[in-house]
Amino acid sequence: MSEFTPLRSVLYMPSSNERALEKAKSLPCDALILDLEDAVAPDAKPAAREAAAAAAASGAYGRRTVTIRVNGLGTQWHDDDIVAASQAGPAAIVVPKVDSADDVARLVTAMEKAGAPDHTRLWAMVETPVAVLDALAIARASERVGAFVLGTNDLVKELYAEHVPGRAPILPSLHTALLAGRAAGIAVVDGVYNDVKDTDGFLAECEQGRQMGFDGKTLIHPGQVDGANRAFAPSEQAVEDARGLIAAWEDGRGAGVVTFNGRMVENLHVESARRTLAIDEAVRALGAG
Structure with a gap:
């Protein structure tokens, strides 16, 4: 049987929260994104960086795919994040707002300069109009690119669209990213569902994502893991x-x-x-x- 890495449930965890990092060791998610970006306050970012790197290097998360999301290109934390994440050697480094093949080249150069092992991939977040329009070039820019992660909240904002059931305003963008990802042979992970109390809405969006062809879904709460695992696994x-x-x-x-x-x-x-x-x-x- 060919090798396949499940990415049904990809859970964001704030790296500034020690209890969250510990709890993640027992959660049945397929993958973790140890977050240094949105979930971490500016004054907590240096400590979170150290915690994420230590967690990723620890080997304490079993078969889960462990990744680190760094702060974006051009931010004051990005360079230090890339160095620390590369040296920790996670399965992947997740980078927000990757908008071009040139961005990929810069990121890969920085990763390799910092000593990222061969197994550490680049997961590019697709969350702007220009990234959608240049998705194929981004996906093919380097063999290090292992996945697209859809940033649907930012995409809705950038399009001046609205969050609605069924996601009609962003379906063309989702399809375009999927087409590019499949053409390049990389994984494509759907964006988050914001209302953690709306189980029916979440499960409906998981089903939509599975039908469209996504490998799985990014999650913002442990309570969403089981639903995503069921939705994206074969019956x-x-x-x-x-x-x-x-x-x-x-x-x-x-x-x-x-x-x-x-x-x-x-x-x-x-x-x-x-x-x-x-x-x-x-x-x-x-x-x-």
Whole structure:
């Protein structure tokens, strides 16, 4: 089975909060973003930087994908953040408002100068109109780029749009980022849902994101983890159907037309089925860790 890293639930955690960093060790999320940006007050940023770097280097988070979100290019904290995050060697460094291939080049150069190991990827946040319009160039700018993270709150603000159920005002932007990410072969993670008390709205947006093709969703509260995990994981029926389809395909080789459950099977269906099984296998491995 091909390697697959689950990113169903990607939880932001404020690195200035020691209790939050400790609690994250027991949460069933697939990935963590140890945040140095929005969730951290200016006077707390140096201490948060040290805490995030120590947490990422500790190996204490099991199979979870641990990343660090630094402050953006041009801020007074960015350079020190990049150095500390690179030396800690997380799975990825998440950077806000990456707007161009030139931004990627600058970031990758800084990461490598600071000693970032080969496994540390760059996750570019897509949250401005120019980033959406240049998404393919950003995704292809370096092999270090491992994912897009949608910053939907900033995108709504930049477009002078409104937050509405169904997200009609930003659907073209979401689709464009997805197209670019898939063309470049990187992961694409959906933006946050702001109302942590609106469970039905959150689950509906998770379902929309899964249907669109996102790998998972960024989260702002631990209470959202289970819902995202369920929404972005293959159902038992989907796994059973994938196994049956692959078996029918292998049994029918050389027989001309192959069918499964009354439908004609082609290579593209087999590829989709194998991806479903890869996701299921990876999710089960994560849960066993």
